[in-house]
Amino acid sequence: MSSTVHCQSTDCPNGHPPSKLECPTCHKLGIKGSFFCGQDCFKAGFHENLRTFNPQKVHKLIHELASKPSSSNGSGASNIFKDGTYNPFSTFQFTGDIRPRYPLSSKRRVPEHIPRPDYAETGIPTSENKKAGQPPRILTPEEIEKMRIVCRLTREVLDIAASHIKPGITTDYLDEVVHNACIERNAYPSPLNYNHFPKSVCTSVNEVVCHGIPDQYKLQEGDIINIDVSLYYDGFHGDLNETYPVGRVDEDSKKLMRAAHESLHDVIKICKPGVLIRDIGKVIEPIARAAGCSVVRTYTGHGINDLFHGAPTNVPHYAKNKAIGTMKAGMCFTIEPMLNLGNHWDTLHWPDNWTATTIDGKRSAQFEETLLITETGVEILTAGKFRDDLYR
Structure with a gap:
């Protein structure tokens, strides 16, 4: 640098x-x-x-x-x-030890030749707002292929960012890595200026549940960090996140990450046409409870296609929810369970209007995939190689 x-x-x-x-x-x-x-x-x-x-x-x-x-x-x-x-x-x-470390770096630039979503300049997702309340889109074969491409690129960028994780680097540096990797692929980093979010990626450390803003915080040995990467390419969005250890972490953190990952991939196995959206939480919550964790209810999965967040707008991860809708072939959406250590699923927001943390300062972990419902089951569009050695 x-x-x-x-x-x-x-x-x-x-x-x-x-x-x-x-x-x-x-x-x-x-x-x-x-x-x-x-x-x-x-x-x-x-x-x-x-x-x-x-x-x-x-x-x-x-x-x-x-x-x-x-x-x-x-x-x-x-x-x-x-x-x-x-x-x-x-x-x-504050509920835990993590503090914001300002000043934030300047807004990163996106070259003019790269197509961008409608909110890139205004900060307002106009298309999402206009289409609110509409049923989930069923994508055409051509649109599905575009989703496959953008999700593959999203996986590439997340893996690049993860390779840089080590004690001493700042979350702002990870933002720079993600931003540059997006630009190299002629893609726009979807979070940038979405509802005025100031950065190109979300980095959530320890008790931060989600939407952490990259800043001058330096990762420390024993931290855990979630990196949430989203790309916009050829008119479509991909969305993916994983939680990683920074060096060696304690057993509770390993247990938390394993449970979050297991709950996501176990529930993906039930996804196919005809399955109720509300049944997703029935699979996730028992896994979380068995690991001594709670499932965050404040945030859910969501539809994704040419809109960053579309129908179905509510894909809950907890049991006994009242979500409406069934899975249909051609639908794309995310499942992204957030698990907190202990019994408290509630979240507390920092005054930056984005960063959400646990209310007791205990750690939180999350994993996310973008999924396509097929005629016979489900395709993980953002699939990667799971490194079990990270959580042993």
């Missing part, structure tokens, strides 16, 4: 050139990531990712946090870390 400092403004009109203009207050306080190519960038673009605030007010808020290094974030930890990163949510009561 380059050691040159580039303009950190998300909306830099000059293409993020090498920059030496640094906020003097940030420099004095030891806050990294405050370089801009000019006064206009500095005034207009600093930390757009905290979009509920005016950018200039956010910058002043950061100065206030840094000026009070002894203040608590709810668990006795400082808001400013030794490496110059900071926790922007100083009064939030």
Whole structure:
């Protein structure tokens, strides 16, 4: 990675050139990531990712946090870390040890020649909103072949990202790896600007259940991390995630990951035309309970095709749900059970409006595949080689 400092403004009109203009207050306080190519960038673009605030007010808020290094974030930890990163949510009561590590890197660019979904510029998935409430699509043979291709690419990108996992790398680095791998395949990273999500992949560490935003957090020996990769290619989306150990992990983490993986692939075995969507949870929940885990109810699987999230919009992973619908040949959807250690399935959201964590700080694991219902059964479009040695 380059050691040159580039303009950190998300909306830099000059293409993020090498920059030496640094906020003097940030420099004095030891806050990294405050370089801009000019006064206009500095005034207009600093930390757009905290979009509920005016950018200039956010910058002043950061100065206030840094000026009070002894203040608590709810668990006795400082808001400013030794490496110059900071926790922007100083009064939030976190449930575990993971903290956001800002500043976020600038929004990564997608070359103009790469086709993109309708939300890429606006942040609003207009097509999804217009088609809400419609029945699940039955794909044509041509569309099914496009789904096979994008899902194969999605698997390639996830495997590349997973190969970089080791203690000391940041989740932002994994985002860079995923983003570049997508671009190399002339694909758009589906999460980027979806409902204003700021990154190209979701990275969820330890107690983070899902939708973790890649930042400056450095992976540590004993962590577990879920990487959720989605691609948009030739008009269709693929979606896939897996949870990985970082070095050696404890036995509870291994048990959790094994149960999450087993529950997904055991339920895939029952998928075929005529099976009720609500029966998916009947298979998953007993496996989770036997491992001392609970099944998250806040998030479900979903239909996927030319829409990132489409019908069926509700594919629950827990038993005794009331999901409507049956599996039909030509349908594509995801199954992605999230299991938490212990008895609590509830989730708590950070103030970034995305990151969901367990309510007791215990770990969570998830696995996901994109599936096609065929005339005789099911095809795992995102299938890969399972490495059992990771969870022994």
